[in-house]
Amino acid sequence: MFGLNAKDARLYIIVLALLLFAPFLLNPFPEGSGLAQFNAGYPDMMQRLVIFGLFAVGFNILFGLTGYLSFGHAAFLGVGSYAGVWMFKLLTMNVIPALIISTLVAGLFSLLIGYISLRRSGIYFSILTLAFAQMCYSLAYSVLTPITGGETGLQLSLDDPRILGVQQTAQGNIPVPNLFGLPMNAATTLDVGAWSFTFSVGYYFAAFVFACAFYFTIRLFRSPFGLMLRAVKSNQSRMSYTGLNARPYTLAAFVISGMFAGLAGGLLVSMDPLAGAERMLWTASGEVVLMTILGGVGTLIGPILGAGVITYLEAIVSTINSTVLHNWFEALPDGLENFLVNIIYPFVGSGWHLTLGLVFVIVVCFLPGGIVEGGKRIGGLFTRKNKSSDSVKADSAAQPGPGE
Amino acid sequence: MGILEVKNINKRFGGLQALGDVNLDVQEGSCHAIIGPNGAGKSTLLNVLVGKLIPDTGTVMFENKPVLGRKPHEINQMGISRVFQTPEIFGDLTVMENMVIPILARRDGSFALHAISQLRNEKSLNEEAEQMLAEVNMLEKRNMQASSLSRGDKRRLEMAMCLVQQPRLLLLDEPTAGMARADTNNTIDLLKEIKEKRNITMAIIEHDMHVVFSLADRITVLAQGTPLVEDTPENIKGHPKVREAYLGEAQV
Amino acid sequence: MESIILQLLNGLDKGSAYALIALGLTLIFGTLGVVNFAHGALFMMGAFIAVTLNMLLGISFEVEDPTRTDFLGNVMMVDTPYVVHWFGESFGNFLIDWSVPISVVVAIPVMALIGVAMERGLIRFFYKRPHADQILVTFGLAIVLQEIIKAFYGANPIPTPAPDAFVGSFDVGRILGFDAFAIMYPYWRLVYFFFAAVIIGLVFAFLQFTTFGMVVRAGMADRETVGLLGIDIDKRFVTMFAIAAIVAGLAGVMYTPILSPNYHMGMDFLVLSFVVVVVGGMGSLPGAVAAGFLLGILQSFASMTWIIELIPGINQVVIYLVAIVILLTRPRGLMGRKGVMEE
Numbered sequence: 001m002f003g004l005n006a007k008d009a010r011l012y013i014i015v016l017a018l019l020l021f022a023p024f025l026l027n028p029f030p031e032g033s034g035l036a037q038f039n040a041g042y043p044d045m046m047q048r049l050v051i052f053g054l055f056a057v058g059f060n061i062l063f064g065l066t067g068y069l070s071f072g073h074a075a076f077l078g079v080g081s082y083a084g085v086w087m088f089k090l091l092t093m094n095v096i097p098a099l100i101i102s103t104l105v106a107g108l109f110s111l112l113i114g115y116i117s118l119r120r121s122g123i124y125f126s127i128l129t130l131a132f133a134q135m136c137y138s139l140a141y142s143v144l145t146p147i148t149g150g151e152t153g154l155q156l157s158l159d160d161p162r163i164l165g166v167q168q169t170a171q172g173n174i175p176v177p178n179l180f181g182l183p184m185n186a187a188t189t190l191d192v193g194a195w196s197f198t199f200s201v202g203y204y205f206a207a208f209v210f211a212c213a214f215y216f217t218i219r220l221f222r223s224p225f226g227l228m229l230r231a232v233k234s235n236q237s238r239m240s241y242t243g244l245n246a247r248p249y250t251l252a253a254f255v256i257s258g259m260f261a262g263l264a265g266g267l268l269v270s271m272d273p274l275a276g277a278e279r280m281l282w283t284a285s286g287e288v289v290l291m292t293i294l295g296g297v298g299t300l301i302g303p304i305l306g307a308g309v310i311t312y313l314e315a316i317v318s319t320i321n322s323t324v325l326h327n328w329f330e331a332l333p334d335g336l337e338n339f340l341v342n343i344i345y346p347f348v349g350s351g352w353h354l355t356l357g358l359v360f361v362i363v364v365c366f367l368p369g370g371i372v373e374g375g376k377r378i379g380g381l382f383t384r385k386n387k388s389s390d391s392v393k394a395d396s397a398a399q400p401g402p403g404e
Numbered sequence: 405m406g407i408l409e410v411k412n413i414n415k416r417f418g419g420l421q422a423l424g425d426v427n428l429d430v431q432e433g434s435c436h437a438i439i440g441p442n443g444a445g446k447s448t449l450l451n452v453l454v455g456k457l458i459p460d461t462g463t464v465m466f467e468n469k470p471v472l473g474r475k476p477h478e479i480n481q482m483g484i485s486r487v488f489q490t491p492e493i494f495g496d497l498t499v500m501e502n503m504v505i506p507i508l509a510r511r512d513g514s515f516a517l518h519a520i521s522q523l524r525n526e527k528s529l530n531e532e533a534e535q536m537l538a539e540v541n542m543l544e545k546r547n548m549q550a551s552s553l554s555r556g557d558k559r560r561l562e563m564a565m566c567l568v569q570q571p572r573l574l575l576l577d578e579p580t581a582g583m584a585r586a587d588t589n590n591t592i593d594l595l596k597e598i599k600e601k602r603n604i605t606m607a608i609i610e611h612d613m614h615v616v617f618s619l620a621d622r623i624t625v626l627a628q629g630t631p632l633v634e635d636t637p638e639n640i641k642g643h644p645k646v647r648e649a650y651l652g653e654a655q656v
Numbered sequence: 657m658e659s660i661i662l663q664l665l666n667g668l669d670k671g672s673a674y675a676l677i678a679l680g681l682t683l684i685f686g687t688l689g690v691v692n693f694a695h696g697a698l699f700m701m702g703a704f705i706a707v708t709l710n711m712l713l714g715i716s717f718e719v720e721d722p723t724r725t726d727f728l729g730n731v732m733m734v735d736t737p738y739v740v741h742w743f744g745e746s747f748g749n750f751l752i753d754w755s756v757p758i759s760v761v762v763a764i765p766v767m768a769l770i771g772v773a774m775e776r777g778l779i780r781f782f783y784k785r786p787h788a789d790q791i792l793v794t795f796g797l798a799i800v801l802q803e804i805i806k807a808f809y810g811a812n813p814i815p816t817p818a819p820d821a822f823v824g825s826f827d828v829g830r831i832l833g834f835d836a837f838a839i840m841y842p843y844w845r846l847v848y849f850f851f852a853a854v855i856i857g858l859v860f861a862f863l864q865f866t867t868f869g870m871v872v873r874a875g876m877a878d879r880e881t882v883g884l885l886g887i888d889i890d891k892r893f894v895t896m897f898a899i900a901a902i903v904a905g906l907a908g909v910m911y912t913p914i915l916s917p918n919y920h921m922g923m924d925f926l927v928l929s930f931v932v933v934v935v936g937g938m939g940s941l942p943g944a945v946a947a948g949f950l951l952g953i954l955q956s957f958a959s960m961t962w963i964i965e966l967i968p969g970i971n972q973v974v975i976y977l978v979a980i981v982i983l984l985t986r987p988r989g990l991m992g993r994k995g996v997m998e999e
Contacts, residue, residue, distance in 0.1 A: 003522060069788045119984055123691050123787045127930050128983055131976040134927055143969030216520075224508050224526070225519040227497075231505050234494040241454060241492065242506045242565065243480035245514040252517055282927065286795055293792060346807045354803035360796025364789055365781065 008218050011301060015214060019207040022046050023197045030194030034327070037319065040312050043187055043200035044271075050203070050210040051267045052311045056291040056303035057217050058260020062253050063289070064298035065226060067233035069126045071285050072113070072133030076258040078140065078280030080106040080265025082147065085154045085275045092165035093175045095184065095270040099209070099263060106262020107255055114254035118247060121236075133282055140277040153276035177270045179205055184270055202271050209267060213260060214304075220256075221300060229253050230298075261288075290360050296372030305371045310356070317355060320348040407432040407605050408573055413452060413462035415445075415629075422448045423459065424629045430573070435599055435606040437616045437637075440626035446609045447489070449626070450575055453607075454486050455479045466573065477514050485571035489578045491558035493565065495551030499542060502550050502561055503533035506569045536568040540594065556587050560594075567598060574598070576608040580615050592618050617641075658829060658838045663956045665828065669845040669914060671952020672852030673699075676907035677929040678936065678944035679859060680900030686876035686939035687896045690779055691787050693794040696926025697801040698767065698901050702908025703816075703917035704805055705766055706759035710816050713739050713752045754819045759909045764902055771901025775894050798923065806919040818844040818913035844913045851910050855903060856945055862899075863941070872896055876939055931979040937992025947990055951975050 004012060018025065027041030040046065059073050080102035087098035117128040140148040148154055156174045158167060169175050177184045179201070187200035220226050228249045231239050236246050269275055278284070287310065295306025322345055329337040347355045367374050410428035414421075423445045430436045438446050451457040453464060455476040464471040466482055474482070494502050507529050512518070524530075537543045540560045545553065550561060559579065566574060579595070580588040592615055598604055599619075610616045616623065616637070623640045625632040632645055640646055681695050716735035724732040740748030751758065778797060782790045817823070822843040829839035863869035872892060908917075915921065932951055936943030957963065958974040982989060 005524060067788070069791065071791075116980065116984065120987060123791065124934065124983060124987065126788075126791060127934055128980065130927060131931055131979050135973045135976040138972035139969050142972050219522065220519050222522050222524065223519050224504075224512075224521065224523055225517055227501060227505065227523060228508070230497060230501075231494050234496040235492060237476075238492040238494060239505075240476040241480055241486055241488075243477050243509040243514055243569065244505070245475070245477045248515040252519075256519075283799075283923070286799075289792065290796075351803060351807055353799055354807065357796050357799030357803055361778070361793055361800060364793040364796060365778070368789065 002215065004218060005222070008222065008300075012215065012218060015301070015304070016211060019050070019211060022049075022203070022207070023199055027195060027197055031196045032194065037324070038316060040315065041197060043185075043198055043203050045312075045315055046200075046203045047206050047267075047271045048311050048315070049308055050206045051264050051271075052288075052291065052307040053304045054210050054213055054267065055261055055264040055288055056295070056307040057214060058257040058264070059288045060257075060292050060297065060299075060303040061217065061220065061229075061260065062250075062257040063292055064303070065221075065229035065233060066250050066253050068118070068121065068250060068254070069289070070117075070129040070254070070257075071126050071282060071289070072129035072131075072136075073257070073261050073288055074282070074284035075113075075133040075136040075280045076106040076110055076261035077265040077268070077284070078136065078275070078277065079109050080262030081269045081275035081279060082140075082154055082265075083262070084266040084269040085156070085273055086147075088156055088162075088177060088269070088273050089160040090163065092162060093177050094165070095177050095179055095205070095266075098177070098270060099266040102266025102269075103259045103263045106265065107259040109262075110255045110258025111251070114251050114258065118250050118254060130282055130285075133280060133285055137277055137280040137282070140280060148277060149275070150277070153274055156273050177273055206267050206271065209263065213263065218300060225249070225252070287356075290356070290363075292370075293368075294359065294363050294370050296370035297368075299370075299372045302370050302372045309371070313355070314352055317348050318350070318352040322349075406430045407467055408453075408607070409463075409465045410449075410453075411463045411465075413449070413459045413464070415448060415452065415457065415459040422629050423452070426462070426626070426629070426631055428624060428631070428634075430605060430607055431622070432605055433599075433603055434621040435595075435608060435619045437608050437610060437620035437623045438626060439610065439613075439616060439623060440632075443628075444626040445629040446626055447577060448629075450486065450577055450607075450609065453479075453575060454484065480509075480569075480571075481514055483572035484575065485566035485569050485573070486575040487559070487562050487566055487577060487579055489581060491555070491562045493550045493558055493562050495549070497550055498546065499537065499548055499550055499553070499561060500530070500533060500546040502565055503537060503546075503568060504529060506565045507532055510569050532568065536564050539567075540564045556583060559583075559591075563591075563594070567602070567604075570602070571604060573605045573607065576606060576610075578609055578611060580610065580612055588612065588615060591615075595619055658834055659960065661828070661832070662839050662841075663960055664953055665839070665841045665845070666959075667953030667956030668849045668949070669952075670955065671949035672849050673907055673911055673925065673948075674929055674932045674952050675945045675948025676852055676855060677904055677925055678932040678948045679856065679941060680904045681929055682933050682936070682939055682941060682944040683859075683896060683900045683903075685933070686941070687872055688779070688783065688893050690782060691790045691794070692779070693791055693926065694774070694798040694801065695794075695900070695904055696922035696924070696929065697798045698770065698904035698922070699908040699911075699925055700802060700805065700917065700919065700922030701770060702763055702767060702905030703912050703921065704809060704908075705763045705905065706756050706909045706912045707809065707814050707816050707917050709759045709762055710752075710755040713737065713755050717741075756816060756818055756909065756912055760906055763905045763909045767902045767905030768898040770905070771898035772894055774901070775897040779897065780893075798926070802919045802922055809919065811919060813916035813918040815916040816912040818847075822847055822913075848910050848914060852907070855906060859899070859903060860941070868892060868895070928975055931975055933989075935979050935982045935989055937989025940989065940991040943989055943991030951978065954978065 002009060002012065023041050023046065025041070026046060027039045029035040029039050040049070055073075055077060059070070063069055083105035084098040084102040087101050091097055113129065113132045117125055117132065120128060141150060158172070158174060160167065162175075166175055182201055184202040184205065185200070187198050190197045190199065228244065231244070232246050232249055239246050265275075265279070291306035291310050292303045293306065294309060295304065296302025322341060325341040325344055325348070326337065329340050332340070345351070363370065369376075406429040408428070408430040410426060413423050413426040415423040426445070426449060428436075428449075438449065440446055448457065452459050453471065455471070455474055455478070458472065462472075466484060469482065471479055471482070494505065504523070508516075511529075534543060534546065537546055540563065542557060542560060542564065545557065550558065553561060563579070576595075580591050583591065595606065596619065599606060606619075608616070608619065620637050622634065623637055624634040625640065625646050633640065633643055635643065677695060677699050680698070681692060684690055684692050684695070714737055716737045718733045719736045719741075720731045721734045722731055724734070726732050737748060737752060739751050742748065743751065774797070778793065782793055825840040825842045826846055827836060827839070828841045830836050832839070863873055875892070928951070932947045933944055935951065936945070936947030955971065955975055959971040964971055
């Protein structure tokens with residue numbers, strides 16, 4: 001189906017279904033209940049989930065397949081964001097040209113940076129990409145302020161030209177990003193009993209873009225090109241003695257993943273037309289690395305899972321404050337309540353990054369294969385028979401396990 | 405005029421003369437063995453031939469085209485394949501995938517961006533890979549991960565990967581090192597068959613004289629980076645200089 | 657001429673910090689083969705040892721001061737630090753004033769402990785793992801450490817002053833025969849430079865003149881051979897890691913009067929120090945030191961007004977640009993040896 005084999009097609013259909021029904025699936029708790037804060041089915045959250053999923057899937061094309069660890073991918077996301085906002089300012093509020101330009105500009109940047117960085121490998125490559133990203137960040141913050149808006153970020157204003165659109169709405173407001181007139185922030189709400197489900201244009205548009213990109217990714221993984229990328233990771237010297245030039249392959253992978261990042265950046269500003277330099281900081285690059293690792297490097301579904309978990313946790317954990325904690329442990333004796341609150345408090349709210357760092361360390365130490373690997377191990381506990389370790393290894397390279 | 409002509413190759417590593425005035429002339433369709441004691445510069449010579457090392461002086465011509473100055477992948481595209489002493493294979497990939505890569509390299513050249521077409525639809529490619537695997541008796545292992553193969557199987561896989569490229573010159577770096585007698589004989593038979601059926605010129609480095617005398621049409625003896633003699637196997641066997649430099653130690 | 661000397665001097669203190677951090681980084685990389693992204697966090701923790709000591713020494717309680725009364729005639733309460741109470745006016749105040757230099761003494765065992773804990777608890781499991789894994793785990797560790805500091809000390813920079821004796825500036829110009837006040841250089845920066853020079857000297861002397869240092873240097877040159885000689889390198893590596901941690905920590909302690917410590921200073925310096933190591937040559941100690949000073953000075957020159965007017969933003973990116981050019985033209989770095997992480 002769709003030119004995919006049965007297993008991939010099944011995976012793709014599952015992902016499509018998840019995307020389609022996300023507003024229901026992510027809103028399991030009734031409105032007003034104590035658990036409602038764990039709901040993720042609101043447009044802003046769902047948009048972030050798919051956008052960062054897209055970012056991580058793209059990053060995985062480079063890191064997962066070729067093994068080249070880039071520490072500067074956030075720069076491409078940032079560049080894409082700026083390019084997108086500039087299209088809104090200069091041309092039109094329609095998101096399509098913005099996304100195209102975001103992707104292309106990020107592609108150009110990654111071509112340039114990749115061309116230089118890929119002349120080295122291993123940690124030198126990581127440090128080169130890191131240096132480039134930091135350079136972009138520093139410049140965006142200082143000299144390039146006319147283009148990037150510096151510290152305040154790049155925003156829309158009423159006197160932007162927008163030559164193909166309107167400068168301002170009839171009410172004198174800044175127009176919102178739209179898809180041929182369909183505003184991104186439009187949404188309808190469906191109330192079922194105590195539940196309230198929101199369907200937003202922005203989310204479904206982002207999900208559609210994601211679905212297309214993911215389809216491309218599956219095809220790429222199973223293509224001769226994908227095989228070559230895995231060959232790069234496996235043994236570069238055999239590759240060159242087999243008559244293959246590794247560099248164009250890695251560069252192509254770098255540019256493709258840079259374009260994914262740019263597209264994600266364009267989507268971010270399509271949902272909220274504001275771009276800031278902090279999106280390019282190297283910790284942001286680190287976060288996408290973590291998403292990929294947490295999910296499972298080199299697998300199709302892994303980066304999506306990783307991005308989902310991190311984005312969700314970030315949103316949920318960082319909103320928990322001491323009042324919320326006290327509410328949770330209300331039933332316990334006071335002493336125990338305070339003790340538990342004090343233990344947990346540093347890890348939630350503004351301490352979210354501490355949790356993130358710990359998760360990072362733990363995953364790298366104990367679960368290098370990420371969630372996919374973990375799922376497989378758990379799955380293996382239940383179906384421990386006939387599968388010899390060889391056959392498991394052989395088809396594990398790029399295929400999701402039972403734990404998906 | 406040989407298919408491979410090596411002239412006046414010199415290579416120094418610091419104070420060590422690794423190769424001194426090496427000349428070599430490999431005739432098309434022949435099997436040319438390079439023998440010599442450890443440290444004689446045999447592997448260094450192969451490294452020069454495949455572009456891993458750049459010599460200080462000298463020329464290498466393959467089918468009348470210069471080899472030196474080209475990158476390893478370009479040299480391979482000219483038709484030179486190499487089997488390494490320790491098998492260089494794609495350990496993370498399956499045996500089948502290992503086979504498909506050289507076929508793609510032969511078909512598409514050093515780079516081709518087939519990012520959308522699907523590998524599994526490439527019937528002819530898979531058939532060719534399976535056919536080659538069958539020839540080296542590895543068809544039943546096609547779905548195994550290459551790194552989990554035994555040492556002998558890895559070597560056979562590497563050989564198959566080189567052969568499937570249909571090279572015109574095959575360089576073999578101790579293809580039977582560490583093999584049991586039976587395996588060695590299998591390899592000899594395989595190489596003989598390759599030579600006769602496919603008309604591939606071979607240059608082989610080998611310590612095992614049984615292998616050398618079973619296969620070689622001509623033999624060059626290297627010692628301390630310099631060729632001592634080059635002759636037919638019959639003449640080499642009795643050559644006093646060779647006995648002194650090599651056979652005396654190796655006790656064959 | 658004055659401005660050139662001034663920029664040279666300005667580059668020295670930053671260069672000293674880069675050199676000290678890079679020295680530890682390259683020691684760890686050269687001996688243990690580990691790429692330590694948490695090294696900047698060690699620098700930051702050193703700085704916060706000084707902050708902590710400064711706070712501890714300043715802990716006060718209220719006492720009645722019979723000599724002073726408020727306008728109602730009540731005796732006034734004044735804050736008196738415990739140390740003043742315990743050790744008397746002059747010595748107590750001396751302790752508080754000199755808290756930063758005193759922190760150096762405290763920092764040595766504390767940083768050694770942190771270093772050993774890091775190596776035994778985490779890093780040693782990664783010696784055989786790929787560099788990517790090392791980068792990732794130490795990156796995660798760096799986040800954890802910096803967030804712990806943030807949880808305790810907040811996100812704002814905490815000013816930690818130098819001893820009064822070193823407040824003010826030194827008129828370098830007059831000594832060199834220029835006009836008075838032409839080249840003013842803060843005393844503490846001068847102290848920092850000399851301090852760094854001493855530390856660097858000590859590390860080199862240690863590696864040069866002790867048996868331990870000899871083994872370590874041999875290990876950096878050829879790890880396998882030394883291992884084959886039956887020398888247990890790994891045991892020495894713990895010590896090496898502790899030394900690197902101490903060097904980074906001390907660099908942080910002494911830097912506090914120059915830059916008020918904040919929780920992300922480690923990350924800020926780390927990226928630059930990595931660049932320094934790469935420029936100097938991975939695994940080369942003299943290279944790290946030379947490149948540290950070189951880049952510090954280069955950065956300070958690039959900050960001169962007329963240069964910024966000529967090439968806007970150059971001060972922000974000059975280090976990265978140099979690193980990129982070096983990596984592409986001379987991957988070994990300025991003084992790197994052949995064979996160390998080439999490619």
